[in-house]
Amino acid sequence: MHESHGPLLGSPKRLDQIFDPKHILCRDDLLWVLHYVQKKVAQKDPALLELPTPRLMRNFQYFGEAAVLLLSRSSAQGLDNERIRVCLLEAMHGLVQDSETEAAPRRNDYS
Template identity: 35%
Template sequence: MNNYRPKPPFEQPLRRLLDPSYPLCREDVLWALGFIKKKVADRAPEWSGLDRPQLLARFACFADMALLLLHRRSPSSEETDCFRTMLGELLPREQER
């Protein structure tokens, strides 16, 4: 039996952005912020099921990255780590075997 499951089109850019050796550029961050905005607007379970502290932490990370773009400043390693962690939580979980 073939267990191949096609990956949704958004997974490839997200996986690339999660690679610590891949430098985040402005276009990548803009794409990711737009993707997150759409997920929130669509009431995706990754966001709608969060408790208040988790939601506030993700919002703070989202806002930090958006402000960095406005001020045309490069993110620090801490900001990049926060953003990549948040993006990683948007990927579907692989099913346990």
């Protein structure tokens, strides 16, 4: 397993970095979030089980969009960091405390 995807023990620090608007997102950031969400789903995290079905579908929509952005991203240039950040935030909805992601922009124009 790649080191950046390793134990999620440093999650709050990594999340703070990823959702800091000043931080320029990289491929490893996208991979880390996708892996984080995948692990939470595989573990049947109670926070996810409490979400209503429409919200789960929205999480899945943004998870898929983040994955497609990762696959189509040939370099760190060309994609809007804010758009990617919104996708990642929405994909993790319910899995992280609002205080961990309050630096992230709250926009819903990508639905």
